[in-house]
Amino acid sequence: MRRIEDFAGGVAKHPCVRSAEAEASDPEAVRKLARSLGPGPFAIVLVFFSVAANRVSLAMQLQTEFPAARIMGCSTAGELTAQGYDDDKIVAMAFPADHFAVETLLVPDLQKLAPRDLMGGLIRARQNLMRRQPTFTHEFAMLLVDGLSTREDQLTAALASGLGAVPLFGGSAGDGARFEETFVLNGHEMIQNAAVLTFFRTDCPVRVFSFDHFEATQTHMVVTEADPEHRVVKEINAEPAAVEYARLVGVDPEMLDDTIFAANPLVVQVGGKHHVRSIQGADEDGALTFFAAIDEGLVLTLAKPKDIVQHLDQALRELGAAQSPATILACDCVFRRTEAELSQKGAEVSRLLSAHNVRGFSTYGEQIGAIHVNQTFTGVAIYPPTGIS
Template identity: 50%
Template sequence: MNDAKRPTQADPMPAPVGASPKMRGSAIATALKHADRITRTGFADAQDFGALDRLAEMLAPLDELELVILFVSPLADIDTLSANAARQLAPAQVVGCTTAGEIGSNGYTDGEIVAIGLPRSHFCARVLRIDDLDHYDGQQQIDQIIRNRNDMARETPDWTSEFAFLLVDGLSVKEDALTADLAPGLGPVPLFGGSAGDGTDFGATYVLCNGIARRNAAVLLQIRSNCPIKVFNTDHLVPSTQRMVVTGANPARRLVHEINAEPAAREYARLLGKDPEQLTSFTFAAHPLVVRIGGQHHVRAIQQVAENGDLVFFSAIDEGVVLTLAEPLDMIAHLDHALTGLSAQQTPDVILACDCLLRRMEAQQKQLTPQISALLAAHRTVGFCTYGEQVNSIHVNQTLTGVAIYPPSATDTGQRS
């Protein structure tokens, strides 16, 4: 891949972790910095031939890890990286996905591999791979989810925290159905997740699982821990009084042909007072649409305008749906409040986050990237920018969704051998 594929963003990129002695020293220093942490994190330049060596150093000792999760820039050679990671980061299970940007040690970044390692002394995990999102057996997946939950409960009977993390091909258009299909198997276990990205190219997105990078696939991570956890979902958008009705749509392809009985892109632009020929990703980030589901408003973000004037969404939209134009609150204040709230009782060991690409675009457009990055870094947040997020049984957009993982209490000695 060449540099033309890199998303055109103004975000400052930290110096990559390379193979020089100085950079090797930086990797070791970072590892030492996190020596008192339960989870382990690693960061490397996605195009560095020694990237996996750097990550192995930062996550070491590898034989103590139950699971390694990789968030990989699409600048990487995905197939080669996936195969080598399964070998070089063994014996841990290795899963991950491609991104629309990463959240690293200093907040927003591009062109990196972000890794998080979960030690088996505090985490028990099962990996459920779903290879073909067009033809999977929903009941079979539910049955396996239940078996996995029962197996982990027998293996770690004194542990009480559970959550599920879903990584899914962000161009599969199957996230809505998949998330809903898996929910019955999880029962009360909270689920969150992110749709794999491809920068701002929307060409190909991949899910990585134990040596193979796959398209049209998903991986569900079921995790049990003695660490307290909190799954969260937040956005800074409030519905306005401006409503519109979808009068023509193809939900399976996430296409909206008509709004208010008019061509979709043209009517959306008219309601914004804009030229339909000037609609961009920044327009969609600044003027999102929401739909009311179960008493709450959820964003239904627009991905792009099709050549014929249809609107392509990140989520399924059906005819008859009432969409409401949303207005943003102060992004910095809202994020600060949300992350500070997660630390109200205890500081998280790490916050694993899925942040919608459109939020990052909004931050860039409003020149808030440095402030957002500083907040993410200050609250120990790592993860990736997505083409959509999952929370429990719903696929959503333009949110920050994730899990805060806290150190166990001093009296909790229920560790695995």
């Protein structure tokens, strides 16, 4: 467990990663972040910002305060700060050039993915990074993507073959609880229908992870009519989807809301493992809209949650079993937060996140390897370089 004196004012003081947060509504927020993070040079500064922030002003000020660093980030459905779960904040994470080198790849139009061109860009970025910093032997990739694009599944599949052995994780940008517009930050640009992939090389050992706290039940169902392009399921077991789902979880269809969806997720089996397919909402015509890929003939299994606090505590302890991470950069599904708060366990989860120096944001979905998932705690644990404790 890290000592409390290792942290002050929301800033992680370990030399290999720095982090800070500020109020999203504060016109001096970026200046305060820059002052808290301290001098560079930084290979990259990641910024996760509440929808309460002024996006245009934020992008311009970041370029002014960090003129030599790459700036990447996205809008959120909540922030992970020194306090754990948080709202209306801007979180900044700075990666010093002494320990990190990065290459970024912009995917400018998710509706017109060109896998062959994407493959070439991936290979060039990886090769450039290896040539620039051959002495850094640890690597990972982070993907930030428009959370309302509905193209995460196609994107991760297109990226998979060009990543080689590089472990990838990522998160889908959020818009609080509104689900109206989400943004990816690329330098001074706030962009939509786009994604940014960042390759990291570092002298810090790393571990990319993805956890969920669900176990599959024996309740199965088959998607019998769907609109895969829009992630809409119209029928389950040849019945209106919302009606059949409500019957299987034991509630009236009129009661279906985020509370029910968070507590009764559906999972699919991929590669011998179960992955959550969260429901975004129920339509008036009885259809269900999902946060991840769905198709006709897909077998869905009802899952039930384990205790979210106990499971997270065990997962974080495992990440620190041999050595405590300097920091944990995490993408945490907004439905996990919904579940924690509805079960009166939000404060306990926040204490765990704070104690383990977790920073990041609440997402509209997560990416791990070639798969887009939901309702997971996904990210990278970054450990001190050899010789630093």
